[in-house]
Amino acid sequence: MRPPSIDSSSLKSPTHCNGRVLSGEAEPGNGRPRHLSEPLVLKQPEEETSALQLLDQTPLRHSPYIPVPRQRKLPEKAGIDEVMAAAVLTSLSTSPVVLNNPPSGFGAETSCDTWKEAPAMSSSCSSSSNNSGDWSWDPPSDLSTPSTPSPPLSTDIATGFLSSLQSDIEETEATHFLFGDPIPRKRKNSTKVMFKCLWKNCGKVLSSSSGMQKHIRTTHLGRKADLDQSDGEEDFYYTELDINVDSLTDGLSSLTPVSPTSSVPPAFPILEEAQAVPPVPVKPEAPMVSPLNLSAATTILSQSAPTSLCHIQTDHAYQAMGPSGLQADLKSPPPGMEISIAWQQPSLFPPPLPPVLFKSPSGCLTPIRPADVGERRPQVSPMPIAKGHPLVPPSMPKPTTGTRKPRGEAKKCRKVYGMENRSMWCTACRWKKACQRFVD
DNA sequence: CGTGCCGGGGT
DNA sequence: ACCCCGGCACG
Ligand SMILES: [Zn+2]
Numbered sequence: 001m002r003p004p005s006i007d008s009s010s011l012k013s014p015t016h017c018n019g020r021v022l023s024g025e026a027e028p029g030n031g032r033p034r035h036l037s038e039p040l041v042l043k044q045p046e047e048e049t050s051a052l053q054l055l056d057q058t059p060l061r062h063s064p065y066i067p068v069p070r071q072r073k074l075p076e077k078a079g080i081d082e083v084m085a086a087a088v089l090t091s092l093s094t095s096p097v098v099l100n101n102p103p104s105g106f107g108a109e110t111s112c113d114t115w116k117e118a119p120a121m122s123s124s125c126s127s128s129s130n131n132s133g134d135w136s137w138d139p140p141s142d143l144s145t146p147s148t149p150s151p152p153l154s155t156d157i158a159t160g161f162l163s164s165l166q167s168d169i170e171e172t173e174a175t176h177f178l179f180g181d182p183i184p185r186k187r188k189n190s191t192k193v194m195f196k197c198l199w200k201n202c203g204k205v206l207s208s209s210s211g212m213q214k215h216i217r218t219t220h221l222g223r224k225a226d227l228d229q230s231d232g233e234e235d236f237y238y239t240e241l242d243i244n245v246d247s248l249t250d251g252l253s254s255l256t257p258v259s260p261t262s263s264v265p266p267a268f269p270i271l272e273e274a275q276a277v278p279p280v281p282v283k284p285e286a287p288m289v290s291p292l293n294l295s296a297a298t299t300i301l302s303q304s305a306p307t308s309l310c311h312i313q314t315d316h317a318y319q320a321m322g323p324s325g326l327q328a329d330l331k332s333p334p335p336g337m338e339i340s341i342a343w344q345q346p347s348l349f350p351p352p353l354p355p356v357l358f359k360s361p362s363g364c365l366t367p368i369r370p371a372d373v374g375e376r377r378p379q380v381s382p383m384p385i386a387k388g389h390p391l392v393p394p395s396m397p398k399p400t401t402g403t404r405k406p407r408g409e410a411k412k413c414r415k416v417y418g419m420e421n422r423s424m425w426c427t428a429c430r431w432k433k434a435c436q437r438f439v440d
Numbered sequence: 441c442g443t444g445c446c447g448g449g450g451t
Numbered sequence: 452a453c454c455c456c457g458g459c460a461c462g
Binding site for chain 1 (some may be wrong): 455
């Protein structure tokens with residue numbers, strides 16, 4: 001259509017004379033990451049090393065025992081539990097603090113976000129080759145958080161959600177690792193749900209969760225029978241079984257692997273009204289039953305590690321992805337050695353700000369983005385399908401004021417380097433995308 | 441009004 | 452895939 005003018009085309013020469021003229025002062029003439037051969041590059045190893053050291057400080061060797069329900073032993077392998085705990089602990093300690101929840105810390109909402117960001121998170125946590133996101137924080141071959149396979153555990157994790165959305169980080173975690181996603185919910189078919197008691201020598205099976213809870217409460221926890229309140233603690237002691245009435249699959253139903261086709265991302269039916277286990281089950285008369293107190297601990301645990309157990313965030317996936325392979329070292333870390341953080345910067349870097357670890361207002365370090373609650377403004381509708389109800393038409397819908405996007409408060413490349421040095425920005429910033437270097 | 445970045449567009 | 456920018460929410 002438009003007759004191309006020679007001028008413009010020549011100016012725009014896509015080959016190497018990129019159009020970015022401004023900010024050319026400090027630049028050799030063009031290309032942004034063109035300083036590979038500069039002596040500065042030598043500095044890189046050092047930075048890296050220090051970073052590594054920093055990491056090393058984590059209590060990796062002796063996991064100090066975690067305040068975990070002692071009674072809470074599942075049918076088998078306490079060993080795995082330990083491993084799990086260790087893993088969790090490790091992750092936790094590696095990432096100093098992850099709970100930096102802005103004002104609105106809601107249950108359902110949170111999980112909603114979780115699912116959304118979950119993929120990204122898991123990718124940087126344990127997954128190996130999952131670059132689903134456009135510019136997901138590309139995780140180097142990161143091998144930590146061994147997704148310990150645990151048959152029985154997984155069984156109940158598959159459904160654990162239904163009972164308590166935030167029952168236990170362990171389970172939730174495992175779920176995420178196993179599926180890398182939200183979990184499809186349950187069979188839509190003619191599947192009957194049963195609840196099986198996991199207590200030591202009790203294989204009781206009931207058809208209602210409330211019944212099961214009651215059973216556990218009274219029979220195993222030795223609680224008052226009349227007490228209707230459930231602490232959510234019971235959830236740990238029973239599991240849910242899907243009995244396929246249709247094809248009579250029977251058996252254990254095991255978990256139904258998420259089918260790629262029907263992932264139904266948004267549908268997160270967590271409506272724990274049945275026993276609305278509050279975040280802090282501080283019932284007015286809680287005796288001092290040991291197993292119960294744990295519930296508190298558990299809760300805390302799950303809070304302190306909300307969805308994001310990642311550690312260290314390598315910088316921009318963008319430039320790192322470059323064919324030049326700047327991140328050579330994260331290729332194959334020596335066996336036994338995990339965490340091979342290799343944050344790098346193409347080159348020159350009179351760092352106005354150290355790129356790893358950022359501290360949040362609360363004074364804690366925030367290694368990686370919380371994988372949720374951080375952004376996403378149009379998340380809205382904590383409650384799905386609000387079927388046309390003449391009542392309360394414009395009540396909940398608080399588009400702007402209600403659902404405010406916190407927007408991280410860390411200075412990003414733009415501000416740090418300024419418009420002048422735009423070439424120093426991380427790729428994401430240059431493209432007006434979520435900053436990768438100074439992630440919240 | 442600057443900043444951060446989503447969504448969408450161009451190549 | 453790379454790159455850019457309109458436009459908007461947030462401060
Ligand atoms: Zn940036």
